[in-house]
Amino acid sequence: MIRQKNVQRAVTMRDVANLAGVSQSTVSRVLNQTADSAVLISEDTIQRVNDAVKQLGYYPNLTARSLRGQKTQLLAMMIADISNPFYHYMVRNVQDVASKHHYDVLISNSDHNRQNERHFLEGIIRRPVDGVIIVPYHIDAGDVDALIQRTGVPVVALGTNFGHASVDQVFGDDERATYEGAQWLIRERGHRRIAYIEVPGTHPSRRRLRGFKRAMREAGLHVPHEYVRPGDFSIEAGGRAMRELMQLQTPPTAVVACNDLMAIGSITMAHEMGMTVPADVAVIGFDDVPEASRIRPALTTLAQYPSAMGVKLAEMLFERIEGRYDGPARAFEVPCRLIVRQSA
Amino acid sequence: MIRQKNVQRAVTMRDVANLAGVSQSTVSRVLNQTADSAVLISEDTIQRVNDAVKQLGYYPNLTARSLRGQKTQLLAMMIADISNPFYHYMVRNVQDVASKHHYDVLISNSDHNRQNERHFLEGIIRRPVDGVIIVPYHIDAGDVDALIQRTGVPVVALGTNFGHASVDQVFGDDERATYEGAQWLIRERGHRRIAYIEVPGTHPSRRRLRGFKRAMREAGLHVPHEYVRPGDFSIEAGGRAMRELMQLQTPPTAVVACNDLMAIGSITMAHEMGMTVPADVAVIGFDDVPEASRIRPALTTLAQYPSAMGVKLAEMLFERIEGRYDGPARAFEVPCRLIVRQSA
DNA sequence: CGTATGCGTGCATACGTATGCATGCATCTT
DNA sequence: AAGATGCATGCATACGTATGCACGCATACG
Secondary structure, eight states: OOOOOOOOOOOOHHHHHHHHTSOHHHHHHHHTOOTTOSOOOOHHHHHHHHHHHHHHTOOOOHHHHHHHHSOOOEEEEEESOTTSHHHHHHHHHHHHHHHHTTOEEEEEEOTTOHHHHHHHHHHHHHSOOSEEEEOOSSOOHHHHHHHHHHHOOOEEEESSOOOOTTOEEEEOOHHHHHHHHHHHHHHTTOOOOEEEEEOTTOHHHHHHHHHHHHHHHHTTOOOOGGGEEEOOSSHHHHHHHHHHHHTSSSOOSEEEESSHHHHHHHHHHHHHTTOOTTTTOEEEEEEOOGGGGTSSSOOEEEEOOHHHHHHHHHHHHHHHHTTSOOSSOOEEEOOOEEEOOSOO | OOOOOOOOOOOOHHHHHHHHTSOHHHHHHHHTOOTTOSOOOOHHHHHHHHHHHHHHTOOOOHHHHHHHHSOOOEEEEEESOTTSHHHHHHHHHHHHHHHHTTOEEEEEEOTTOHHHHHHHHHHHHHSOOSEEEEOOSSOOHHHHHHHHHHHOOOEEEESSOOOOTTOEEEEOOHHHHHHHHHHHHHHTTOOOOEEEEEOTTOHHHHHHHHHHHHHHHHTTOOOOGGGEEEOOSSHHHHHHHHHHHHTSSSOOSEEEESSHHHHHHHHHHHHHTTOOTTTTOEEEEEEOOGGGGTSSSOOEEEEOOHHHHHHHHHHHHHHHHTTSOOSSOOEEEOOOEEEOOSOO
């Protein structure tokens, strides 16, 4: 194999040191000089080192720095699926905050899969990072605690019921939001037969279903078993659920979908079945994805604010990373809000 | 500051070695055993090492491995904006391919900003990675060559006019696609006054404009200066451009937008102005984002296949990383396709 | 029986950086 | 003038891993 190996060698601190006529440790000190640094360096030396750095185009090697200093300048983030619109803004804003702190972000997709979530945690043992952001679906406080015990890495999470003593949380109060949304459908719109499209086995769906049922119960309304249909967060699933609902003996007059994509799927399906939204059936979604305001009829939905969530998650994480906060787990609520458009 | 420092220390190879009663180097050999490995280890030792690994729950430290072995198990990827629907599938598929190779992916957003693109390249000098995927807007072959000269890292790029001798490329032939799309508007739909919504200063828009103009020229049609309006890839910009076009003395009967979001914005704006699409004005987009098939009228567009692009980019990159290919730059075309729906 | 061969391991070192400690020199104190 | 102080810098080492080299032992060979 003739494979010409790369001959080029990275410029190292020692190269800088040689050129500047000082030792490698002096270079290190010049470059890491902080205001409160105890060690003093002469102006002359600083000048020479900086010149040499510029002349050689030296950049510190973060791998070496990580190994030595236990600081990786890396965040790891686990979400369910990067191609789900809900996470874009969250990811985007986490990246922006990280970037301000000169951090890079490693992103993992779990696909709502327990195995993948576990694998993500293992990955962090292999490749140490300074902080972790997770959107947990299956793993629990115990799993994360094993990681924390072992690495001491700060962790923050999205969601409301992740009871770990040192994992900060950001959550939208979706149970209350769905409660209020259902209440609004009943009181303001006069609906009495309301269905719910769930995603079995996921916490958010379960919480929202709880809020929905509470509103119904308090209004003295019954939710027949067949009014709760399963989906999987996708447009197609929303369509399927809607068709099943509309084919019932006595179909509902309103449908609460546990996310916008399924709500959009329902509306499309209703149209295909020759019905009018909201006259024949009203639809309400959850998330307020950009598309919600553009479809016809525009979607009435319970808005979440993933950008704000991303920012808050990242900020709480950096407070811990930088030692500005070191107390017990905090929980920060990003409120949801009912956005009334035309679909209900 | 009472700040209890983490006492826990990571489990290292030496711990495993001690428990197994062998040396650290032996552990290393056992764990990195490959079929063609020249060094042989006794079955007994292998057994003891593996037991110790399991008992201690040892995971190799990738940081240390990187520093020593020059393999980071990391890819860096630079795109314009993770919240742009076009990149989701690309990112997603790159991540999936990477994950199969046990690689992690660092993602950076350039926001179409030259400074950010430069900064990304610098970042790679600081934190070595095994491979780089870029969607360049401003940086050119020279910038990347500096990086390659210095680090020897393999680089692949999305786009068609990035003339570097060792940077593989994946591209959709969008110039030809737009050419054919415009031709179709003229021949099949009989349009003669067609406008174009561009994004000044970006290569893709420039190429598509070129294709568009060529089709017009060959049909003997004129494109007045005011028929080419600027935008910025966003929905709002598409709306603004459409309004300006419709307020012209003699407005066009068809509009080619250089991406779907602007096309969607145009349609919404046309409706707001009381016009019907495609009767009053036809609209054709570019990309085929998921929403294109869901808006009304459904968008006629030139489809790109970002998933396929992501897969191909990642695969070509791994061929270089793993030494399976070491030749001159390759170019792989992922064809675009006209998808006729209702907006034109 | 003495030397060559081959197999399995350990020793030592390097990757690039950060930092405790020691050192040398100049200035200050008494 | 001799010792004490402070400042600026170098030396040595550690982070966890991979690997060239040498070594010890057993077997084979002449």
